[in-house]
Amino acid sequence: MKYMKRMLGALLGGAIMLGALALPAVSLAADKSKVVIQVSVNDPATWNLALNNAKNIQKDVGKDNVDIEIVSFGPGIAMLKAESEVANRVNEAVDSGVQVLACQNTMRGQNLNKEDMNGKVGYVPSGVVEIMRRQQQGYAYLRP
Amino acid sequence: MKYMKRMLGALLGGAIMLGALALPAVSLAADKSKVVIQVSVNDPATWNLALNNAKNIQKDVGKDNVDIEIVSFGPGIAMLKAESEVANRVNEAVDSGVQVLACQNTMRGQNLNKEDMNGKVGYVPSGVVEIMRRQQQGYAYLRP
Amino acid sequence: MKYMKRMLGALLGGAIMLGALALPAVSLAADKSKVVIQVSVNDPATWNLALNNAKNIQKDVGKDNVDIEIVSFGPGIAMLKAESEVANRVNEAVDSGVQVLACQNTMRGQNLNKEDMNGKVGYVPSGVVEIMRRQQQGYAYLRP
Numbered sequence: 471m472k473y474m475k476r477m478l479g480a481l482l483g484g485a486i487m488l489g490a491l492a493l494p495a496v497s498l499a500a501d502k503s504k505v506v507i508q509v510s511v512n513d514p515a516t517w518n519l520a521l522n523n524a525k526n527i528q529k530d531v532g533k534d535n536v537d538i539e540i541v542s543f544g545p546g547i548a549m550l551k552a553e554s555e556v557a558n559r560v561n562e563a564v565d566s567g568v569q570v571l572a573c574q575n576t577m578r579g580q581n582l583n584k585e586d587m588n589g590k591v592g593y594v595p596s597g598v599v600e601i602m603r604r605q606q607q608g609y610a611y612l613r614p
Numbered sequence: 615m616k617y618m619k620r621m622l623g624a625l626l627g628g629a630i631m632l633g634a635l636a637l638p639a640v641s642l643a644a645d646k647s648k649v650v651i652q653v654s655v656n657d658p659a660t661w662n663l664a665l666n667n668a669k670n671i672q673k674d675v676g677k678d679n680v681d682i683e684i685v686s687f688g689p690g691i692a693m694l695k696a697e698s699e700v701a702n703r704v705n706e707a708v709d710s711g712v713q714v715l716a717c718q719n720t721m722r723g724q725n726l727n728k729e730d731m732n733g734k735v736g737y738v739p740s741g742v743v744e745i746m747r748r749q750q751q752g753y754a755y756l757r758p
Numbered sequence: 759m760k761y762m763k764r765m766l767g768a769l770l771g772g773a774i775m776l777g778a779l780a781l782p783a784v785s786l787a788a789d790k791s792k793v794v795i796q797v798s799v800n801d802p803a804t805w806n807l808a809l810n811n812a813k814n815i816q817k818d819v820g821k822d823n824v825d826i827e828i829v830s831f832g833p834g835i836a837m838l839k840a841e842s843e844v845a846n847r848v849n850e851a852v853d854s855g856v857q858v859l860a861c862q863n864t865m866r867g868q869n870l871n872k873e874d875m876n877g878k879v880g881y882v883p884s885g886v887v888e889i890m891r892r893q894q895q896g897y898a899y900l901r902p
Contacts, residue, residue: 505746510807510902519654519688523742526719530740544807544902575814596818598811598900602793605898610749612742613757613901614654614688649890663798663832667886670863674884754893756886757901758798758832 503527503536506604507612510597512545517556519614520549524568533567539604543573543597547580550591557588564590573597647671647680650748651756654741656689661700663758664693668712677711683748687717687741691724694735701732708734717741791815791824794892795900798885800833805844807902808837812856821855827892831861831885835868838879845876852878861885 505527509520524538540563542550549556550572564570570591577583577593584593594600605611649671653664668682684707686694693700694716708714714735721727721737728737738744749755793815797808812826828851830838837844838860852858858879865871872881882888893899 503746503750508901515689522688526740527742527746530719530743544810545803575818596814598815599818601900602791602815602898606791606896608750610746611755611899612745613652647890647894659833666832670884671886671890674863674887752894754890755899756889757796 501608502534503531504538504604504607504609505536505612506539506541506601506609507614508597508601509540509542509546509549509614510544512548514549514555516614517546517549517554518559520612521556521559521563523612523614524563525566528566528568537569537609538567539569539571539600539609541571541573541594541597541600543576547572547576547582550588551582551586552588554588560588561590571597571600573600645752646678647675648683648748648751648753649680649756650683650685650745650753651758652741652745653684653686653690653693653758654688656692658693658699660758661690661693661698662703664756665700665703665707667756667758668707669710672710672712681713681753682711683713683715683744683753685715685717685738685741685744687720691716691720691726694732695726695730696732698732704732705734715741715744717744789896790822791819792826792892792895792897793824793900794827794829794889794897795902796885796889797828797830797834797837797902798832800836802837802843804902805834805837805842806847808900809844809847809851811900811902812851813854816854816856825857825897826855827857827859827888827897829859829861829882829885829888831864835860835864835870838876839870839874840876842876848876849878859885859888861888 507520507523509517520540524540527536527538548554550560550570554560560570571594572587572591573596574593575596577587601611651664651667653661664684668684671680671682692698694704694714695701698704704714715738716731716735717740718737719740721731745755795808795811797805808828812828815824815826836842838848838858842848848858859882860875860879861884862881863884865875889899
């Protein structure tokens, strides 16, 4: 009987420990949605689809319940140039909370500098590394 | 010695607890395969590739060992219209256990209603949200 | 007081157990980066983009810190033929540690055999199953 009590104490102790240690995993699962959207083609129809996707996700799950990141690299970098035909929509996306990021590897390869780019976008050293890392952090991936 | 026994009891208790609590994670890992296939282009060659992919996965891992979902949105919605040139193959896919889903956001934008669509397909309010959520649930993502 | 000591012992025991059992998860999270790159189009520009992506990832995170796999299937299989216009770059990728894999389902469908293919590439029974499984093993997915 005394042993049983001790066992119970041990089990209880274990349960408390486990509860404490398991919490981060549980709260991770309950975290807000996260999605990284890749733009790697020089095609305004695809750019508009990517921007529509971001907008629809915000509308459907609620702007505050989702982190959306658009990453442009390769031929897709043209979407984020200052004179891009979707520049206004890119501005709207940034203003609505979407992170819009240009790949600096690509910019170097195409002799683009920040003055050539939409003033509202952010930068990452490598678009593909960003996309890889985001997925490892639990982001869903979307390639329109 | 008595203390050691107690410790052993505690450790044993902890192990049993851990075993019980860890089981869901283990069985999740052993779950059947899951994959969501995106169709977002108006291109019958890509539609056929997506349908081939679904068929090959079923053949290679066994129909009962995998959940396959095809989600069509944007220009890809045309794949799931009643008069689509791959309508027969879409029917076959549904009959073989593939979930084939049309995006109702896209349908609204293109003034399509259910009468315009293949009678066998299902519907989701938002194709991109479905794809994002499925990945969060452990589905692999395929964009043919 | 004696009970407290026992509880402490139990908790400590639990913590040690947990530590031991939790280690695999922790070390998985700390594992090197992994990414599977899909090539499913017959388009040399996309092949070059995929090869650039692999190269940039190696450069940016360090060759030894990442496992990169390029999987070609469907119309993308042409990238891995012996006479492919990117054959030299495919060779370089393999030599630098990138796994480059051809889908044997696709080869059968196109009446290709290993003599038709780049001598440096590897083979998988099904490209899409490989891509699905890799994601389930924690690989990020990239579709240039």
